[in-house]
Amino acid sequence: MTTLLEVSGVSVTFDGFRAINNLSIAIGEPELRAVIGPNGAGKTTFMDIVTGKTRPDEGKVLWGERSVDLLKYSESQIAKMGIGRKFQKPTVFEDQSVRDNLAMALKNKRGPFSVLMWQASAQDEARIVELAEEVGLSERLEDSAGILSHGQKQWLEIGMLLAQDPRLLLVDEPAAGMTPGEREHTTDLLKRAARTRAVMVIEHDMEFIRRLDCRVTCLHEGSVLAEGSLDHVTRNQQVIDVYLGR
C-alpha cells in the first residue's frame, strides 16, 4: 500500500471561523477509510479542499507518486487526475437518462471537440451496461434520472463515480435515506471498489461503518482527534466526550 493522498498542515478560515485547523491526513492505495465526526467538524470542507472547490489559507495537498500539489489545479483538472466525489445530497442530472448520466462520467477525453465527435464504442456500451448492473439499474437505463428513487439516485451517483474510474473516491454520506437492504448493497459496492483503489467514506451511521470494517479517522473542530480501528477510536475518551457521548 503506497500513500496516494497526503494532506498536511491545512487550515481554512471563513469570516474568522476556523473550519479546518492544521489538519493532516493521508490515505493509501488501495485503502478503505471512514471519516466520522460531529457536525461542523470540517468533514465536507476537507473534501472541498481536496477536490479544489475551496482554497486553504495554508498547508499542502500532495497527490500520487510524484507528489503533485493539488492546490494549483482547478476542480476539473483534479477530477481528471483521478479523484471522484459523491455529494451528500445526490446530484445526478435529473433531466437526462441514466445512460446519458453514466456516459458523461465514462473515462473518455473531456475536451469540447472530442466530446462533440464522440460516438459510443462497443467497449463504452459494454462498460455502461456493466456499471448499470453493478449499481442495480440495468432495467432503468433509458429512464430519466429524475424519476429514480432516492436510493437509486445515490447508486447512480456511485455508478457515475465508478465510471470515472478514479484512484480516489470521496463519498459523502452514501447511506443517508437508504433502506437496510439498500445499505447492505452500498457497503458491498464500496468494499469491492476499495479492493483496487482508495475510498474515503464520510458517515454518521456507526452500524454502516462497522460493516465497512476499515480504518476510521475521527475529526473534531477541523483537525484529527483519533485514528485507528473502529474499536480503537470508539474507546478513545476524547471521542466519547465530543462525539459519541452526546
Place this chain on the structure above:
Amino acid sequence: MLRLFPLVALTLALAITLPLRAQTDSLTPLQDALQSVQEHVASPSRATVPAVLRALLDADAPGTVDFLRAWGDREVYERAEDGLFFYALEAPDRMLALIDIDSGAEAGAVSTRAVNQIRPNAGVRREIGAALVSFELMHPEASRRLAALDNIARSPDAEQIEALTLARDAEDDSRIAARMDRLLDLLNARFATDTDVRVDAIDGLRGDISTEARRVLNQILQTRAEFAPEIPEGTNVARIRAPGSDIELIAAYATLAEAGLVPARPGRNAIRDALRRNVVDGAVGGIPVHQLTSDEMRRAAYAALEAQGSVAPLVTEDDMRAAVREVVFFDAYLEPDPAVTDAARDALDSTRTRISLWQFVSISLDALSLASIFFLAAIGLAITFGVMRVINMAHGEFIMMGAYTGYVVQTVIPNYTTSLIVALPLAFAVTFAAGVAMERLVIRHLYTRPLETLLATFGISIALQQLAKNIFGTQARPLTAPDWLAGAIQVNDVVSVASIRVAIFVMAIGFLAMLLYILNRTRLGLEVRAVTQNPGMAASMGINPDRINMLTFGLGSGIAGVAGVSIGLVAQVTSEMGANYIVQSFMTVVVGGVGSVFGTLAGATLIGFLQKGIEWFNPANTLAAQTFMVLFIILFIQFRPKGIVALKGRAAGD
C-alpha cells in the same frame, strides 16, 4: 491729461460735499442751477462743460445724475420762449409733453417747434459720460457703486482709469475697494501707458481665475502669424515656426503664394483641371486619356504640357523648400512691449495651474452630483436585487412612474413648491403599490427561478413603457423645479453648481441614512435580514416571509418612485427614461457589491467619478465616456466579481 482736470476737480468736490449734501430752499434747485449757466447747457462745447458741472455740483440737486444722463442722451429740451429746460415725451399730433426736470411732473404739451432739442456733440458726450462714471462711483449707495464697477468691467476704457483711481482713494467699503483694485489692475494692464505700471498691474492679476482677468491677459497675448526675410527690429516675437515641423511645407508655401511672392503650386485638382482643358485628340501631352488613372501619369502629362509652355510650371518639393528657406515664419505679439507680454504669459501660466485645480474641484462636484443620481436610481435595486436576489427589469419603469406622478401633480397643483412636496410621498405611494402588486402577482411565483424573474419583469417593463406612451404621448413632459431650486451656486468663474443638483445630493444622503436606519435599527430591517439569510429558519421563528418580501419589494419600488421625481427635475420625463437608467443601475449594484447599501454607494461613486473623469479627457463626447465606462465595468468585474464591498465566506452563498 489736461482735459481731465475739471473732472478731477469735480470728483474731489463731490467727495467732500456728498456726505454733507446741503439742501437748498428752492423748489427747483436743478433748474435754477442750470439757468445760471443757461448758455453752456443749451449749446454745450467741451470747453464749457466744466462750468456746467461746477454749477450742478454747487447746487447739489437730487436729480443731477438723471439730468446728466439725459443731457448726454439728447433727451433734454430747451423751451424757446423762456429758455427753461425740460425732458419730453412724445404726445399725439406731433406734440411733445414736457416734463419738469426737478419734480418729474408734466408741464404741458407743446408743438415740436416751440422747443429745441439739445444735441451735445461726441466730445461733449464723452465728457458727460466720464462725469457720470464719477458720480456713480461716488454714489453713497454701495449697490450703485458696484453696478458702476460692473459697467466698467463690461466695457473697459482707458479713460476710466483716472476716475476709478480717485474713487478708490475715497472708498471705505473694503469689499468694494478690493473690487476697484482689481478693476484698476485690469484697466492698467491693458491701457496704461507706462510699462512698469502695466507689469505691476499684470502681476496683480496673477492667479486670478475670473474670466475678465483671463480675457485681459489673453488680449495682451494675441499674436499674428507673419513672415519676413528677416525678423524686423523691435518685433515682439512669440515664437518662430520652422517649416516642416511647426508649419507644414505646403501650407508655408501657400502663404507665400498668397502674398504673391511665388507662383501658386498646382495641386492635384489643378493638375486635373489643366489636363482636362488640354485634351487634344483623346490625349494630353502625348499620353492617351485612358492611361491617366494614376498621379504619376498625370504628372507626366502635365510635365509635357509644361514643356509646351501651355500651363503654369509644376512646383516640386525642392522648389517649395528653396522658396520657404528665403523667409522666416513667426508669430508676433500685437503688443510691442516684450516686458508686458512676458509678465502676461507668466501670470497666465500661474493662473492656469489654479484653474486646473478649480476645474478638478468642478469635475468632482459634477461627478458627485452624477453619483447621487446613480445612487438614487440604483438604491431601490440594491434592495430588491441585493437583498432579495430578485432582478427587477421593471425598476426603470418605476422610476418613470414616479416622474410621471410628479408631472401629473404639477398639472393639478400649479405652485411648484407645494406640488413637489405633494409629489414626493405620492410617487412613493404609487410605486410602492405597483411594486407590491407586482411582487404578489408575478415575482412570488418565480423566487426559485431567477432568470425567469428577469424575463417576466422585462415583460412588465415593456408593457408599462408602452402604457405610459399611450397615456402621455411620446414627447417629453416637463417637470419644473421651484424657483428656489432653479438657480446655481456660483463659487467662482470656474466652479458653479446647480441648486437642484445640491438638492438631489442631499436627498441621496437622506435616503442612505433612512435605509441604513430601516435595515439596521428597526424590526422590519431585522426581519428582512433574517429572511434574506435563511427564509426557512425565519419562518419557523414566526416571521412571515411573504409579508417581508412584499414590504421589501414595495420599499425598493417606492424609493424608485421618489428617485423618479428627482431625476425628472434634472432630466426629461419620457416613457423611455427608465430604460436609460436600468443598465447603469444594475452596474452600480453589481460593481458596488450585491446586498450592501454601502456597496451601492461605493458603486455609484465609482461610476459617477469614472464617467466624469473620462468625459474630462474627451469633453465633446459623452457617448465615448459611457462606452469606456461600461468597458471598464466589464473588466472590473473580472478582478472583483463580487463588487467593491464583497460579502465573504458562507454568507455570500454562492
Place this chain on the structure above:
Amino acid sequence: MSLDIPRNTAAPAPSRRSFLHENPSVLWFMGLLGVFTVAVTVLSEGFGLGLISTNLVKVLGMTLCLCLIAIAMDVVWGYCGILSLGHFAFFGLGGYAIGMWLMYARTEIVIRDSLGRGTIPPTELEVSEAVAAQIFGVVGSSELPLIWTFAGSLPFQLAMVVLVPGVLALVFGWLAFRSRVTGVYLSILTQAMTLALSLYLFQNDTGLRGNNGLSGLQNIPGFLHVPQSVLSVWFFWASAFMLGAGYLLFAWVVSGKFGSVIRAIRDNEARVRFLGYNVEGYKLFVFTVTAVISGIAGALYYPQAGIINPAEIAPIASIYLAVWVAIGGRGRLYGAVIGAAFVSLLSSWLTGGGAPNIDLGFYRIVWTDWWLVLLGLGFVAVTLFFPKGIGGLFDYLVRKKP
C-alpha cells in the same frame, strides 16, 4: 482497473441508430422548411404567380434569419443555461460587416460611373476620396476610416461576418467565464457589453456613420440590374438554406454527448466540474459558435431589411430575442423557431397596420399602440403559466399518439 470481470453482454446499442432516426423532429422541420420555401417561391412575384408581394417575401426571408438567431439563442440559453443578452449585438455586427461591403461597393460603382463620364478618367485615390465623401458626408467627414480599408473586398468582409462576432464572443466569453460570472450577473454583463457596443456605434467618429447607420443595403453590387422581386427570392432561399443548415448543425451538436454535457452544465455546473469537464471551455465554445451563427444570420437579414443602425443593437433587441425563445419554448430547437416566427410575424402584422382596430364603443384599440402591452403581459403569462412555451404543446400531441 475495471471493477469486475465484464460479463459478456451484447450491447443493445440504441445510441448506434442514425442521428436523424433518433431525432425525427429534425426531419419534420427540414420537410416543412422545404415545402415552405417552394411554396413561397411559387407564389412570389419574381418567380411565379405573384400572390405574395416582394415586400412580404422580404419579411418572410427576414423572419427565417430571426429564426436562425433564435435557435442559436436557444442553444446558448435553453441548452447551456447562459441567458445571453448580447446575441443580437453579434447579429448586428454581422450585418455591419456585410453592410460595409454592400455600401462601399455600390457607392464605388456609382462614383466610377459618374467620374468616368468626365474628359479624363479618375485615379484610384480620387475614386476612394469621392466614395468616402459620399458615404461619410452625412457625419461631416470625408476621410475613409481605417476599418473601411478592405470594405471593397467581398471575401474580406465575409470573413469579418464570421470573425468579428466570433472574436468578440471569444474574448468577452473568456473574460466572463474565467471569473465564473454566472446566472443573472452574466446576463447583466452581456447586456453591458451590448450597451457599450451600441453606444460606441452611435458615435459619429467611430467610422460607421453614427446613428445614420448603413443604408441602401438592398442593392447588391454586381446585381444592380436584377429587380428586387427576384433578389428577394434569392435572399429568401439563402436564408432558408442557412436556417436549415444551422438547424441541422445545432440539432447534431445538442443531440450527442456534447448536448448531454451542456445540459448538465445548465442544471448543475459545479457537479460537471467534479466529473472532470472544463465547464468554462464548453461555455466558451457554445457562446462563440452561437455568436458566429448569429453574425451570419445578421449578414443575411440586413440586405433584406435595407438599413442597419445602432438602435438595432440596443440591449432591448437582445431581450426580445430571449422573449421569442421563451414564448416558443426553451430547450427545443423547433420551439425557438416557432417563437421567433410567431412573435415577429404577429408583431409586423399588428404594428404594420394589417390588423383591424377594435372599437369598443368607449375606446378604440389601436394595435400599434397596444401591441407592446399585449406582448409584455402575454410574456409574463407565458413565464408564469407555460414555462415550456408554445413548443410544450407538442408534448401533449406526442404523448396522446401512442
